[in-house]
Amino acid sequence: xxxxxxxxxxxxxxxxxxxxxxxxxxxxxxxxxxxxxxxxxxxxxxxxxxxxxxxxxxxxxxxxxxxxxxxxxxxxxxxxxxxxxxxxxxxxxxxxxxxxxxxxxxxxxxxxxxxxxxxxxxxxxxxxxxxxxxxxxxxxxxxxxxxxxxxxxxxxxxxxxxxxxxxxxxxxxxxxxxxxxxxxxxxxxxxxxxxxxxxxxxxxxxxxxxxxxxxxxxxxxxxxxxxxxxxxxxxxxxxxxxxxxxxxxxxxxxxxxxxxxxxxxxxxxxxxxxxxxxxxxxxxxxxxxxxxxxxxxxxxxxxxxxxxxxxxxxxxxxxxxxxxxxxxxxxxxxxxxxxxxxxxxxxxxxxxxxxxxxxxxxxxxxxxxxxx
Amino acid sequence: xxxxxxxxxxxxxxxxxxxxxxxxxxxxxxxxxxxxxxxxxxxxxxxxxxxxxxxxxxxxxxxxxxxxxxxxxxxxxxxxxxxxxxxxxxxxxxxxxxxxxxxxxxxxxxxxxxxxxxxxxxxxxxxxxxxxxxxxxxxxxxxxxxxxxxxxxxxxxxxxxxxxxxxxxxxxxxxxxxxxxxxxxxxxxxxxxxxxxxxxxxxxxxxxxxxxxxxxxxxxxxxxxxxxxxxxxxxxxxxxxxxxxxxx
Numbered sequence: 001x002x003x004x005x006x007x008x009x010x011x012x013x014x015x016x017x018x019x020x021x022x023x024x025x026x027x028x029x030x031x032x033x034x035x036x037x038x039x040x041x042x043x044x045x046x047x048x049x050x051x052x053x054x055x056x057x058x059x060x061x062x063x064x065x066x067x068x069x070x071x072x073x074x075x076x077x078x079x080x081x082x083x084x085x086x087x088x089x090x091x092x093x094x095x096x097x098x099x100x101x102x103x104x105x106x107x108x109x110x111x112x113x114x115x116x117x118x119x120x121x122x123x124x125x126x127x128x129x130x131x132x133x134x135x136x137x138x139x140x141x142x143x144x145x146x147x148x149x150x151x152x153x154x155x156x157x158x159x160x161x162x163x164x165x166x167x168x169x170x171x172x173x174x175x176x177x178x179x180x181x182x183x184x185x186x187x188x189x190x191x192x193x194x195x196x197x198x199x200x201x202x203x204x205x206x207x208x209x210x211x212x213x214x215x216x217x218x219x220x221x222x223x224x225x226x227x228x229x230x231x232x233x234x235x236x237x238x239x240x241x242x243x244x245x246x247x248x249x250x251x252x253x254x255x256x257x258x259x260x261x262x263x264x265x266x267x268x269x270x271x272x273x274x275x276x277x278x279x280x281x282x283x284x285x286x287x288x289x290x291x292x293x294x295x296x297x298x299x300x301x302x303x304x305x306x307x308x309x310x311x312x313x314x315x316x317x318x319x320x321x322x323x324x325x326x327x328x329x330x331x332x333x334x335x336x337x338x339x340x341x342x343x344x345x346x347x348x349x350x351x352x353x354x355x356x357x358x359x360x361x362x363x364x365x366x367x368x369x370x371x372x
Numbered sequence: 373x374x375x376x377x378x379x380x381x382x383x384x385x386x387x388x389x390x391x392x393x394x395x396x397x398x399x400x401x402x403x404x405x406x407x408x409x410x411x412x413x414x415x416x417x418x419x420x421x422x423x424x425x426x427x428x429x430x431x432x433x434x435x436x437x438x439x440x441x442x443x444x445x446x447x448x449x450x451x452x453x454x455x456x457x458x459x460x461x462x463x464x465x466x467x468x469x470x471x472x473x474x475x476x477x478x479x480x481x482x483x484x485x486x487x488x489x490x491x492x493x494x495x496x497x498x499x500x501x502x503x504x505x506x507x508x509x510x511x512x513x514x515x516x517x518x519x520x521x522x523x524x525x526x527x528x529x530x531x532x533x534x535x536x537x538x539x540x541x542x543x544x545x546x547x548x549x550x551x552x553x554x555x556x557x558x559x560x561x562x563x564x565x566x567x568x569x570x571x572x573x574x575x576x577x578x579x580x581x582x583x584x585x586x587x588x589x590x591x592x593x594x595x596x597x598x599x600x601x602x603x604x605x606x607x608x609x610x611x612x613x614x615x616x617x618x619x620x
Contacts, residue, residue: 001480002505141414147405154407159529161505258451259405261478271426272456274404 003161008176010081015183020080024073031105032061032068034187038195038352043322051205051345053338055355056192056220059327065357066188066216067098067169073184075102078165085160086110088167089153091118091146091212092283092330093125094357095169100132110134113152117144118282124361143276146212146286150260170213171290174261178290185219192352193223200350206231206341209354210334211251211304212283214290216356225301233341234293235333237279238306244269248277250289251297251304257288264291280309280365281329283357311336313369316359328357329365373400373416374430375423376591381598383433385591388602390441393613397437398475398582401430401449408477410532412585415592427453427462431469438470446499446520448475451487459487463494473497473520481510481517488517499523502548504540511551521557521580524548526564526573533565533586541569542576549577567615574616583612 014020028034036057045053058066071088078086086108090096096112103110112129116138119126129136142148150173157166171178171185189207196204207224209217211234224230239247247253250265257266259274267275267287279285296302307315315335319327327335331354338353345351359366375382386397402417402425409417427449434445447466454462454476466474474496479487481500488498497520502511504527514522524545527538541560548558560573561582570581587605594601 001482001510002503002507141411142405151405151407155410155530158408161528255456257455258478260407266452268452268456270456272403272453273421274452 003157004174004176011077011176011180014077014080020076024076027072027076028069028187032072034061035191036060038192038199040199041319041323044318045342047318047322048339048342050342050347051349051351052347053342054196054204054350054352055325056188056352058188058216058354058356059325059331059358063094063098063101064360065094065098065328066185066219066354067095068101069187069219070169070181070184070215071095071098071102071167074165074167074180075099075106075108078108078167079106081165083163083165084108085164086167087113087153087156087164088169089113089146089149090125090169091115091149091285092281092328093118093122093129093361094283094328096129096134096136097125097132099167099169100129100134103134104132111137111156113137113139113149113156115139115144115146115149118146118149121365122282122361123364145277145282147259147274147288154260170215171218171292172213172260172262172288178262178292181215182218182222182290182292185215186222188216188219188354189221189223192220196350196352203227203230204352205229205345205349206233206351207354208233208235208334208338208341208351210235210284210330210356211289211293212237212248212286212330214293216331216354218290218292220352220354221296221302232296232302233337234302234304235337236304236306237281237284237333238308238311239278239280240309242306245276246278247306248279248285248287249306250287251293252306254287256294259288262288262291264288264294280312281333281362283328283330284333305337307333307336313366316366320359325355326359327355328359329362331356332359373402373413373420373588373591374433375402375420375425376416376588377419377595377598378423379429379433381591381601383436384602385605386437388606389587389609390443392606392609394443394609395580396444396446398446398448398584399430399434401425401427401447401453403450403453406450408530410530410585412533412589412592413531416588427457428465431465431471434471435469444472445470446473446475447471448477451476451479454487459490463491463496467494467496471496473499475499475501475523477501481514484517492519501525504528504544508551511548515552515556518556521559522548522552523582524558524560524578525562526560527562529562531562531585533589534563535565537569537572538563542572545573545576545578567611570612570615581612581616583609
């Protein structure tokens with residue numbers, strides 16, 4: 001508890017410090033490539049028929065995903081706290097890559113825990129992390145995916161707490177992580193809201209994003225929370241189907257529980273053992289979800305749905321072929337659901353999809369699905 | 373670990389520990405994601421789960437032991453299995469089966485009041501963990517909220533046998549003892565595996581030494597012939613107990 005308290009205190013102190021804010025803004029602009037564009041997907045819009053579909057292009061950030069927003073923020077914090085060793089967990093490898101980049105750029109040593117199953121399906125990102133100077137530790141315990149990588153990172157942290165900063169990659173875990181990561185990611189929604197008002201002159205009818213741990217979704221939702229006319233839709237991984245162990249949809253199919261130091265919705269059996277999960281996208285393959293999503297769902301502000309692996313593949317192909325953008329498999333779930341939303345709305349309406357990452361890392365997985 | 377590697381062997385192993393001189397027996401209820409545990413106890417939890425362990429079955433097994441032996445039994449588990457069963461039902465069943473205290477490493481004192489109040493109603497002690505970096509003010513709170521004893525984590529890290537005591541162990545025991553000043557016993561655990569660890573800790577002022585992984589490892593070493601394990605467990609525990617009698 002003591003290290004969490006130190007972290008919460010340090011975060012509170014530095015987040016109010018104008019020089020910290022300025023330094024982070026500088027890195028986001030000059031290193032990560034912010035602001036990212038809000039792009040009207042005209043051909044996808046005509047193809048679907050209905051509301052105008054906009055994409056918030058987080059896939060264009062350095063590293064290829066929204067993760068760098070958070071890793072720069074936390075790596076700067078680690079540096080100010082005087083911690084030279086950074087550890088992180090990663091699922092799809094995007095957070096690992098973003099951690100390795102921020103650490104290299106700020107002169108910190110990064111060690112990344114990654115489930116051995118994820119290392120197999122996201123080989124490209126494993127190479128990238130190594131090229132960036134990070135050490136990658138394979139995790140062989142449990143289901144060998146993201147949840148187990150978090151377990152190992154937590155075990156490392158309690159062992160090496162004096163010189164080590166745990167750079168968590170999503171809005172999960174104990175306080176202050178869900179709040180801190182949300183704050184660092186909320187730049188997505190702030191920009192998107194400003195951009196849609198400038199480009200369309202009014203707010204969108206809906207904002208849609210995929211939800212694994214929930215960082216890209218909370219990042220884009222946050223600026224719209226008080227705009228009650230804007231529907232906020234989170235898309236969880238429906239995996240193969242909705243039977244236990246075949247999906248990764250805790251908000252749709254889980255119950256209240258405690259995992260990784262947070263009380264939230266968790267996929268679990270009757271005895272409280274955490275279920276294994278399945279999703280074509282390693283980044284959504286997690287049995288719990290950030291507690292703020294659980295809260296927002298319970299008060300009715302956000303809605304959560306699922307899309308299956310095959311829906312995600314449809315979304316993936318549509319965006320690639322109609323817009324020339326290869327999306328990551330994670331936001332491909334959101335793209336797929338955007339079709340349903342757009343069809344139910346009028347032509348003059350608009351929706352924003354958070355395109356949280358690009359799909360280079362998924363090319364192997366896709367090639368196995370479509371050998372031709 | 374309850375039900376490790378199977379229900380019958382677990383009962384035989386626990387019995388051997390009591391015969392060997394254990395003053396208190398702490399029984400684990402497995403959880404799929406034991407973040408405070410090292411590889412030895414992780415593997416035991418996985419074996420117990422495949423042997424069909426559930427909180428209810430393990431509490432029933434403890435009930436069998438507690439009718440035969442008069443020593444206190446504790447449960448160590450994580451919060452989610454307790455929540456899934458319902459705190460009230462868990463505490464009631466634990467109490468009916470002779471459990472005297474519960475250790476939940478992922479339920480910190482700050483979040484523990486709801487559990488603690490219900491457990492108290494069934495006369496079950498909530499045992500909280502303190503570690504080498506626990507501040508004095510937090511430690512005072514832990515002392516106030518704990519019943520039974522304070523579980524002192526003697527190192528930075530997870531459970532698992534270490535060859536030597538951690539450099540912090542003895543210092544931490546001494547510091548904590550000056551703060552508890554006899555108001556509550558202090559027992560040290562994590563990494564403790566050898567008789568000389570036990571005698572050093574007691575010499576430094578600890579009221580008890582908690583040994584887990586080294587025993588669980590013995591179970592793991594005899595999976596092909598589980599009938600062998602009780603003999604070795606009894607020998608190990610009597611060696612440790614011997615060391616506790618001669619703090620010199």
